[in-house]
Amino acid sequence: MQVQIQALLAAQEGVGGEAVGSNIGSHMEVAKPAIFNGEAEKVGGFITACRLYSRMKMKGNMVEEQVQWVLSYMQGGLADVWKENVMEEIEAGEVEYELVEEFLTSLKKKFGGGEEKSVKMAELRKMEQRGKTMEEYVQEFKRTARGSKYEGRPLVEEFKRDMNGTIRRKLMEAENSLTSIEQWYRRATALDRNWRESKREEERLRKKEVAGGGQKQERQSLP
Numbered sequence: 001m002q003v004q005i006q007a008l009l010a011a012q013e014g015v016g017g018e019a020v021g022s023n024i025g026s027h028m029e030v031a032k033p034a035i036f037n038g039e040a041e042k043v044g045g046f047i048t049a050c051r052l053y054s055r056m057k058m059k060g061n062m063v064e065e066q067v068q069w070v071l072s073y074m075q076g077g078l079a080d081v082w083k084e085n086v087m088e089e090i091e092a093g094e095v096e097y098e099l100v101e102e103f104l105t106s107l108k109k110k111f112g113g114g115e116e117k118s119v120k121m122a123e124l125r126k127m128e129q130r131g132k133t134m135e136e137y138v139q140e141f142k143r144t145a146r147g148s149k150y151e152g153r154p155l156v157e158e159f160k161r162d163m164n165g166t167i168r169r170k171l172m173e174a175e176n177s178l179t180s181i182e183q184w185y186r187r188a189t190a191l192d193r194n195w196r197e198s199k200r201e202e203e204r205l206r207k208k209e210v211a212g213g214g215q216k217q218e219r220q221s222l223p
Contacts, residue, residue: 012068021109031049032073033045033049033053034073035074037079038079038082039111040111043112044112047107063099063154070107096174124150134167134189137147152181155181156181160184167188168190171187
C-alpha cells in the first residue's frame with residue numbers, strides 16, 4: 001500500500017496537481033492539507049482541509065484511493081503509528097470504508113475526542129480581546145468554543161471574562177439584561193463599533209481644533 005500511496009502522490013503532482021480520476025473542480029485551486037503528526041489541537045483543521053480537497057478534487061476516485069491520500073499526509077509522532085496500523089488492516093481485509101467520511105470520523109475519534117475538548121477549554125481560558133475589534137474577537141471566540149464543553153451560562157461567563165473591561169461594564173450596566181450568548185455577541189459588537197466610531201470622531205475633532213488654533217495664532221502674530 002505504501003507503493004500505492006507514493007504513486008498517488010506522484011500522480012497528483014502531474015498535470016495541474018489534479019488527482020487521478022478527478023471530474024470536479026478542475027478549474028479551481030484548492031489548498032492541500034498540512035502534514036499532520038497526531039496533535040489533538042490540529043486534527044480539526046487537518047480533517048477540514050482533507051474533506052474539502054477530497055470533495056473538490058477527488059470525487060471520481062475510489063474510497064480506498066482517497067483514504068490512502070489522507071494517510072499520505074499523516075507523518076511523524078502518533079500519526080505514523082496509527083497510519084501503519086490502518087494500512088495493515090486494509091491490506092488484510094480487516095477493515096473497509098464505504099465512504100471516506102467513515103475514515104475521517106475514525107481519525108477524529110482517535111486523535112480528537114476528549115483531548116480536543118481539553119485543548120478547546122484551555123484555549124478559551126487563555127483568550128483575550130485586547131486590540132482586536134469585537135467582530136474579530138467574536139469570530140475567534142466562536143471558533144474556539146466549537147467543540148468545547150461550554151454552553152449556556154458558562155459560555156457567556158467565558159465570553160464576558162475575555163472581552164475588554166469597558167465594553168463588559170457597559171453591557172452589565174444595561175437595563176435589559178442579556179441571557180443568551182447570541183445576545184451578548186450582538187450587543188457587544190454594536191457597542192464596540194459605536195465606541196470605536198466615537199474615538200475616531202474625537203480624534204478628528206481634536207486634529208481640527210489643533211489645526212484651527214495654529215492658524216489663529218499665526219494670524220494674530222502678523223503686523
